[in-house]
Amino acid sequence: MRVRDFSRPTTLNSDRLFGQVAQKLAVAIINGTFKAGELLPNEDALKSEISVSRTAYREAVKVLTAKGLVESRPKSGTRVAPRDGWNLLDPDVLSWHFRADPNETFIRDLFELRCFIEPSAAKLAALRRTPADLARIEAGYRGMIDNPPYAEATIRADIAFHEAIFVAAGNSTLQCLASVVSAAIQWSLLLKSADDKNCFVESLVDHERVLDAIIRRDGDLAAARMSALVIDSLNSTLALLPGAMSANTAKIA
Template identity: 85%
Template sequence: MRVRDFSRPTTLNADRLFGQVAQKLAVAIISGTFKAGELLPNEDALRSEISVSRTAYREAVKVLTAKGLVESRPKSGTRVAPRDSWNLLDPDVLSWHFKADPNEKFIRDLFELRRFVEPSAARLAAIRRSPADLARIEAAYRGMTDNPPYAEATIRADLAFHEAIFAATQNSALQCLTSVVTAAIQWTLLLKSADDRNFFVESLVDHERVLEAVIQRDGDLAASRMTALVIDALNSTLAFLGPNSSALTHKIA
């Protein structure tokens, strides 16, 4: 699977050597090249594939440790941590999953998270939104309609739409999930083909229907329409993963 090469939802600077080393190691861990419990290769072992200094290696290991991918213990060295220790909601860990060629299970897990979170956010947004919130949501939707399918400006507008929904909830705890959801959305959008307008048009309709429900201040309607949006987005993403992926056939659970 080839992911198009522009804006990435990641916090690491790809121009910094330690960031390159961290990504190299993380992708190998996530893809299963380095398995849980195995010793992490040292900087000398990596030099055949990437230029790496001892300082960059140590900084990279610190990053991976903070994100739960590796763990260091006295006398046993730095080893790959079990998957249940990984911070899967970290934007960098999400980024590395897509670099490692995401499988259908991972995609479905992300969308299951979205189905739990986003309809509730849409419900609260419809009930609590201010005029400024509504203007922000409408502006983001216009950004989606005014730009070509899957162009960078269109993706930015799509992300802004969902960010504005979370902001309109007036719930600071719920808003903490914004970066996780938008990172998941951005990566799945980057998987799609700019030449396929059918899914793009369907997505515009789904976003417009959510917007209409928010305008009407109908929380239940906004929630059900956001559920439909997430399911449609999952089905279109699975279509790009290949013919063996099984799409959902219902709109509302």
């Protein structure tokens, strides 16, 4: 699966050497090249693939350690950590999963999380939104309409739509999960083709229906429509995977 390069939902600066090294190592860990318990290759072992300095390597290892992908122990060196210790909700870890060619299980897990979070956020947004909140949600939707399918501006508008709903929900703890949803949305959209206009039109309809429910202040309807939006997005994303099941049969349990 090939990801377009014009936008990258990550907190790391890809122009900095340590960011490039961190991504290189992280992708290799996630795709299984470096397995749990194995020693992480040092900077000398990486020089055949990427220019790397000792300082950049150390900074990259610090990043991976903070995100749970590697662990350092005295007399044991730096080793790949078990997957159950990874911070899977970190935006960088999510982006590295997509760089590593995500499989169906990973995508389903991510969208299942969205299906738990976003309908609740939409319900609260419908009940609590202020005029300013509604204006931001509407602006996100208009940005999707006014720009070409899957253009960078369209993707940003889509993310703004969902982030505005989290803000309108008025729950600070729930809003902490907005960055996870934003990263998932951005990467799933980057996988899609501007030529797939039917899928884009269907997505616009889903977003319009959520917006309409929020305008009506109908929390249950907003939740139901957001759930449908997430499932439709899952179906269209799974359809891009080699050998994926039909979009008509791909469902969240």
